[in-house]
Amino acid sequence: MSAGYGAVHCYAPKPWGPAAEDRFVGHLIEKAVAQQKSPLALLPPWVNAVTQMDCWWIDPIYEQTTDGDKCQPRAHGIFPQITMLENLDHAFPGGKFILNTRDARQWLKSVKAYGPLQQILIEADLPGLPAGKGGEDEDLVLWFEDHVNRVRKYFSGRDDGSFTEFALEEGNEVIKKRLDSFLGVDLEWGCHNVTTWWDEVA
Numbered sequence: 001m002s003a004g005y006g007a008v009h010c011y012a013p014k015p016w017g018p019a020a021e022d023r024f025v026g027h028l029i030e031k032a033v034a035q036q037k038s039p040l041a042l043l044p045p046w047v048n049a050v051t052q053m054d055c056w057w058i059d060p061i062y063e064q065t066t067d068g069d070k071c072q073p074r075a076h077g078i079f080p081q082i083t084m085l086e087n088l089d090h091a092f093p094g095g096k097f098i099l100n101t102r103d104a105r106q107w108l109k110s111v112k113a114y115g116p117l118q119q120i121l122i123e124a125d126l127p128g129l130p131a132g133k134g135g136e137d138e139d140l141v142l143w144f145e146d147h148v149n150r151v152r153k154y155f156s157g158r159d160d161g162s163f164t165e166f167a168l169e170e171g172n173e174v175i176k177k178r179l180d181s182f183l184g185v186d187l188e189w190g191c192h193n194v195t196t197w198w199d200e201v202a
Contacts, residue, residue, distance in 0.1 A: 003179075003187045005049035013044055024055035026078040033084055038091050054079040056120045075123035082127045082147055085154060089162075096182065099151050099165035104141045106168075111140065 012025050021027040028042040029050075040047055056077040080088065089095065111117050122134040129143045155163035164182045166175045176189040 003049075003183050003185045006044075006046040007049040007051050008043065008047050009051040010053075010055060013047070020059075021055075021057070021076070024057075024078070025050055026053045026055035026080050029053055029080045029084065029088075030078050033080075033087050039080070039084065039088050040091075053081055056117070056124060058116065058120060058123075073119075073123070075120040077120060077124035077126045079127060082150070085151065089154075095162065097151075097155065097163045098179070098182070099148065099163070100168070101148050101165060102168040104144050107144050108137055108140055 008025050010025060011023055012028055016023045017028075019027075025043065029039045032039055032041040035041075040050075054077070056075065058073045058075050061072045061074045089097070111121070118134070118140070121129065121140065123131060125131040126143075128146055129139070133139050134143070152165070161182070164178060166178050168175075172189055176187070179189060180186055
């Protein structure tokens with residue numbers, strides 16, 4: 001990361017643990033908190049920043065039927081930024097939290113374009129979005145907006161430099177200046193994750 005942090009994004013550094021979900025940062029954060037450890041305790045000691053901690057995946061569950069084996073997808077989702085915000089805040093005094101937002105309808109458009117993500121959000125039992133909900137656009141928009149408002153409320157009134165937010169619609173120049181000031185460094189900023197991979201494999 002150009003800000004000088006030891007950052008991880010979604011996937012934990014190898015070697016991963018024995019369980020398939022051990023490859024995800026979010027799962028290891030959840031596991032550490034359940035063991036009453038620091039949220040990043042199960043990650044390498046050089047990790048001091050997480051740019052994406054939520055994780056989601058589908059496990060194939062096989063059920064025997066008269067027609068042979070039938071594969072039933074089972075969705076999972078872990079969102080520490082929703083369920084463990086207080087743990088993360090208390091565990092790292094002086095830590096910095098950045099809320100990255102965008103227009104909710106544009107976020108929904110991105111979800112729909114990102115492979116099976118919408119189906120995973122529907123099938124998984126998520127905080128504030130129980131299994132089976134999310135098929136209607138408004139369900140997901142409200143879920144997104146509730147998270148944004150919850151984070152804003154949690155940090156409301158602080159003046160200790162622990163929190164900032166930006167919206168993608170503000171543009172790269174504005175965002176870069178805000179992050180430079182917040183982190184105290186001159187960092188690189190731009191769009192590096194345009195969704196193209198799913199079109200290539202679909």
